[in-house]
Amino acid sequence: MSNTEKKSSLELFRLRRTINELATKEGSHTELITIYVPPDKQISDALNLLRNEYGTASNIKSNVTRKNVLDAITKAQQKLKLFKDPGEKGIVIFTGALLQPGGGPGTERMESYVIVPPEPIRIFLYRCDSRFHTEHLQEMLREKEAYGILLVDANNATVATLQGKHLNIVMQMHSGVTGKTRAGGQSARRYERLREMQLTEYYNRVAGHANDVFLPMDNLKGIILGGPGPTKYDFQKGAFLNYQLQSKILDVVDTAYVEEQGVKEVVEKAPEIMKKVRYIEEKQLMQKFLYEVGHDSGFITYGEAEVRRLMNNGAVRTVLLSEELDLFRVTVKCGACGFEEQHTVKGKDMQAFEQGLAGKVCGGCQAPSYTISDKKDIVDDIAELSQLTNCEVEVISTETEEGQMLKNAFGGIAAFLRFKIQ
Numbered sequence: 001m002s003n004t005e006k007k008s009s010l011e012l013f014r015l016r017r018t019i020n021e022l023a024t025k026e027g028s029h030t031e032l033i034t035i036y037v038p039p040d041k042q043i044s045d046a047l048n049l050l051r052n053e054y055g056t057a058s059n060i061k062s063n064v065t066r067k068n069v070l071d072a073i074t075k076a077q078q079k080l081k082l083f084k085d086p087g088e089k090g091i092v093i094f095t096g097a098l099l100q101p102g103g104g105p106g107t108e109r110m111e112s113y114v115i116v117p118p119e120p121i122r123i124f125l126y127r128c129d130s131r132f133h134t135e136h137l138q139e140m141l142r143e144k145e146a147y148g149i150l151l152v153d154a155n156n157a158t159v160a161t162l163q164g165k166h167l168n169i170v171m172q173m174h175s176g177v178t179g180k181t182r183a184g185g186q187s188a189r190r191y192e193r194l195r196e197m198q199l200t201e202y203y204n205r206v207a208g209h210a211n212d213v214f215l216p217m218d219n220l221k222g223i224i225l226g227g228p229g230p231t232k233y234d235f236q237k238g239a240f241l242n243y244q245l246q247s248k249i250l251d252v253v254d255t256a257y258v259e260e261q262g263v264k265e266v267v268e269k270a271p272e273i274m275k276k277v278r279y280i281e282e283k284q285l286m287q288k289f290l291y292e293v294g295h296d297s298g299f300i301t302y303g304e305a306e307v308r309r310l311m312n313n314g315a316v317r318t319v320l321l322s323e324e325l326d327l328f329r330v331t332v333k334c335g336a337c338g339f340e341e342q343h344t345v346k347g348k349d350m351q352a353f354e355q356g357l358a359g360k361v362c363g364g365c366q367a368p369s370y371t372i373s374d375k376k377d378i379v380d381d382i383a384e385l386s387q388l389t390n391c392e393v394e395v396i397s398t399e400t401e402e403g404q405m406l407k408n409a410f411g412g413i414a415a416f417l418r419f420k421i422q
Contacts, residue, residue: 009278010383013323013395015118016141017377023134025098028108031068032096033076034133036125037086049126050077057128068097068108069128075112090121094132147274148214148223148245149266150206153231154199156258157206159213162267165279165399169260170213175202200238207240214245222250224273226266227258278397285394286402289320289414298421302414304344304378311382311389315417318392319382322403322412327378332357332370339364344378382413391415 025032037046054073060066075095083091092115097108118140127133146163154177160169177198214220223245225232232252239246250273255265271280292300301310304327310316326347333340339362345353357370376384379395386393396403406412 008393009395010379010393012118012141013379014383015115018113018115019134019137019141022094022113022132023138025111025132027068027096027098027130029062029065029068030128030130031065031072032098032129032132033069033072033094034125034127034129035076035080035093036090036121036123036136037080037092038090038121038124039086039088041086041090041124043080043083043085045124046080047077050080053126053128068110071110072096072128075110079112079114087116089117089119091115092117092121092137094134096132144219145221145277146217146219147221147250147277148210148217148248149263150210150223150225151227151232151255151258151262151266152203152206152225152235153227153229153258157202157209157227158258158260158263159206159210160263161213161217162274162277162279163219164277165282165397167263167267167279169263171209172259173206173209175199177202199234203235203238203240206235207242211242211245214248215242220248222248222273224251224253224266224270225249226253226255226262226269228254228256228262279400282394282396283400283402285318285320286396286400286406289416290402290405292416299417299419300415301417301421302410304411304413307382307413307415308385310415310417310421311385311391314389315419315421316386316389316391316415317418318394318416319386320406320414320416321379321382321393321395322398322407323379323395324398324407325378325412327412329376329378329381330372331374333373334362334364334367335369335371336367337362337365340373341370378413 035046035050037043050073054070057066057069057073060069072095076093079093079095080091093112094115095112096110098111100107100109115137117137121136123136125133146161149160149162151158155175156172157175158169158172160167178195214223225236236249236252251270253266253269255262255269257265267280271284274280289300301307307316307319311319328345328347328350330343330345330353331340332343341363343353354372357372359368360370361368362370383393396406398404398407406414
């Protein structure tokens, strides 16, 4: 199992979200600091590098830019000193004076971020730029483990790839091989020999296309061969694929179809082979959930309010959250008496919600003095609650039909329960 796979779906979701946010941040000038420290470097090496850069930055002519760069380097040094060594994967630090949303020059605020990468970094990098250099981390987060799917029968063939959650049908082809029924006037033996020649040519053509698709894939873990009838076994025994791919055939499975439906059959029939592919894991989770829904078992629930209630009662075993949730958990507090309320607000409605607080009276003392005291992404809020109630969190993408159903039919929040609820 790779380092990326060892992280939970929640950890990867949070890391991916943080890196994507960092990638959009900007500074007024070239005053944002990025430093990558790999495992084979000492913290002292990075500190020495920053010390030298501090000396260089002291010569910057602009007073504002010079101050911001020096402050950013100092902040990076402070963060590095918290570590004895870079650890097994290394450390990435981002610091700088960042423009605030809706503001221009003069609204900058010093911010700093420390990231432990999902796998060991191999570069020792320092950059001072108007943006943070996140591309190396983003590359690590791309789904690397991939499978090839090859379906073949005497009439058609399909080449597809499954990488993480992404199922891609690359090409489909027709054989042009004549049927088994002998044409009139030809001897059975001669006809069969001609048909075998046609099949061999067809197998070579299929293998050629498969070689073109699969060989360039550095992250190809294996190939699933499928199709109806015995043709797929003849193809396998004939070793038509490149020898590097032939050795990567993980399993041969029966399917009723060779086209797109057959590819989906392979995905359904080979979970034990591809069980570490997130696409399969998500489908299995959601299919189990939908099964419980269909049988009205009492072991599932959905909807934010009900999931929260049962989490607080200790009844929830696993929470399912759509990664497309655009919700925030907002805490408002009365400045007069300290009374608090919590609300779940859609991201697109946040501005209207904040404006509505101006005239809203307190539920405790009736004074119109509400202000927002806390705002969290709903995923983070429920994740914190899950730690208190000892349950797991799975973040589900919308790239499967089941994932879309979680978002659209169940509000993006659902749960498996520890015991039956009447």
